[in-house]
């Protein structure tokens with residue numbers, strides 16, 4: 001909704017929200033999108049709904065890949081014109097509010113949504129389409145959350161059966177969440193779902209059927225429940241070779257500046273979401289290449305003849321993806337266990353570090369010793385370094401891959417900002 005059509009309270013809230021964000025930026029306190037949105041919502045709790053009205057919105061949610069997929073989807077939908085988006089990973093309602101408040105009247109928005117807030121944001125924004133990427137545990141102490149989250153998503157979709165769903169056929173939890181049973185007596189029809197297959201490597205969080213508790217079996221790409229009818233739906237969008245097959249069977253070569261097969265999967269999702277806005281893949285595909293680093297992830301920095309690339313790995317599933325993205329080059333691993341990371345590092349034993357064998361491996365971070373034990377058990381030789389500079393001096397000129405969990409990643413980014 002443009003400002004002119006909004007109720008007075010919403011207009012004031014929207015304006016104050018923009019001002020607060022600008023003040024926060026001016027004070028050097030980040031981009032201000034969270035504080036601005038927070039103040040706006042304090043003045044008008046319905047501000048997000050007001051700002052969403054009249055726009056065609058896509059929500060992107062899941063445990064992994066949502067920031068990157070949001071960037072790629074914004075680029076793809078950008079074929080139609082300017083797209084509002086929460087560029088800084090501010091993925092809760094305050095961030096969405098701020099993104100829309102400063103977007104002006106553009107009719108399109110692509111918003112990354114923290115998986116815990118999906119129900120609330122669906123309610124407020126009444127989106128045209130919602131993309132469900134995956135559900136895996138973020139940390140060990142949240143293990144039970146996967147099934148609970150699937151349940152919450154499912155309950156939310158039952159209340160929004162008009163939304164178009166673009167969902168991952170390879171993740172049993174997502175498939176179950178996206179296919180609530182029809183209940184004609186209560187006027188409930190399952191939402192329309194378009195399935196994509198992005199190739200999922202991590203299966204450890206979904207071997208028990210969310211419907212009946214039986215074992216899920218896998219063979220090749222397929223999976224099925226041994227106790228009920230839940231099985232992998234036939235995907236309409238599929239990653240194949242270096243490109244994506246669309247529902248008509250046409251293949252589109254995808255040239256990304258982002259590494260790894262996982263990002264090809266994110267590109268397939270972006271094309272599928274854009275198609276729900278009427279954007280043809282043939283028009284969108286070339287725009288995907290404009291996305292380079294995403295909130296510093298995949299950023300490349302040159303220093304002392306070393307080309308340093310930063311990969312964020314925040315949970316077991318994303319460590320496997322990072323190994324896949326990393327070149328066969330010297331690799332620095334950094335682990336912290338501060339609050340945002342989860343305090344328990346025993347998840348390290350759920351990750352197979354064998355792909356690193358044969359590479360020069362360096363370790364650092366608050367919990368480097370936990371990592372050392374894990375690598376030793378995994379027969380991966382390593383060298384401990386105390387600081388990032390020491391890591392740089394320890395490797396030959398050329399590529400240095402850096403894989404770090406959340407706060408370790410922030411530490412290294414801050415250190416790199418100081419040295420360049």
Ligand SMILES: [Zn+2]
Pocket residue numbers: 209210211212213214225226227228229230
């Ligand atoms: Zn089952």
